[in-house]
Amino acid sequence: xxxxxxxxxxxxxxxxxxxxxxxxxxxxxxxxxxxxxxxxxxxxxxxxxxxxxxxxxxxxxxxxxxxxxxxxxxxxxxxxxxxxxxxxxxxxxxxxxxxxxxxxxxxxxxxx
Amino acid sequence: xxxxxxxxxxxxxxxxxxxxxxxxxxxxxxxxxxxxxxxxxxxxxxxxxxxxxxxxxxxxxxxxxxxxxxxxxxxxxxxxxxxxxxxxxxxxxxxxxxxxxxxxxxxxxx
Numbered sequence: 050x051x052x053x054x055x056x057x058x059x060x061x062x063x064x065x066x067x068x069x070x071x072x073x074x075x076x077x078x079x080x081x082x083x084x085x086x087x088x089x090x091x092x093x094x095x096x097x098x099x100x101x102x103x104x105x106x107x108x109x110x111x112x113x114x115x116x117x118x119x120x121x122x123x124x125x126x127x128x129x130x131x132x133x134x135x136x137x138x139x140x141x142x143x144x145x146x147x148x149x150x151x152x153x154x155x156x157x158x159x160x161x
Numbered sequence: 162x163x164x165x166x167x168x169x170x171x172x173x174x175x176x177x178x179x180x181x182x183x184x185x186x187x188x189x190x191x192x193x194x195x196x197x198x199x200x201x202x203x204x205x206x207x208x209x210x211x212x213x214x215x216x217x218x219x220x221x222x223x224x225x226x227x228x229x230x231x232x233x234x235x236x237x238x239x240x241x242x243x244x245x246x247x248x249x250x251x252x253x254x255x256x257x258x259x260x261x262x263x264x265x266x267x268x269x270x271x
């Protein structure tokens with residue numbers, strides 16, 4: 050089974066802090082994604098990556114950046130956390146670009 | 162813009178009954194559809210998918226129906242069990258991007 054592992058289940062940070070969310074997948078998938086999930090809204094795409102060192106902006110990239118130095122690892126970075134970035138963050142991976150996504154368990158981030 | 166939605170935010174069913182969860186989409190070019198289940202505190206879990214060249218697909222206790230004429234997708238769960246209680250949401254794709262619905266919360270009454 051595909052396993053997508055997110056490093057933290059819960060995080061509490063202060064406004065202005067730099068925050069790193071880590072994601073690792075073990076199935077040699079080319080494609081990796083970061084979404085945020087907020088009540089009443091569908092999942093919204095922040096960034097995605099088709100290959101190592103490649104990244105593409107999603108629908109809501111403002112305030113975020115990403116890093117993909119190795120195929121299995123995709124990191125989401127909040128350069129200066131703000132309260133409106135309090136959310137559930139979900140990492141996902143897929144073998145083909147348009148194919149079922151496998152999700153991690155999520156990181157619930159609270160920015161105070 | 163893209164619109165993917167569900168008809169009901171909540172659904173309660175008796176254990177053993179069949180459940181039907183609906184989803185409407187707006188883009189007639191959408192060609193791949195997925196249903197996900199998300200239990201409390203967990204990430205979304207793949208249930209079943211269907212491509213636009215099909216109108217029905219069956220899995221274990223689940224069936225997905227696609228009506229392209231009215232742009233409607235449904236998930237049927239047979240003999241619903243307490244472990245089926247979760248939020249269910251649909252996703253559709255066209256081009257290289259997924260678009261997700263907001264979810265229906267299914268509660269199974271013992």
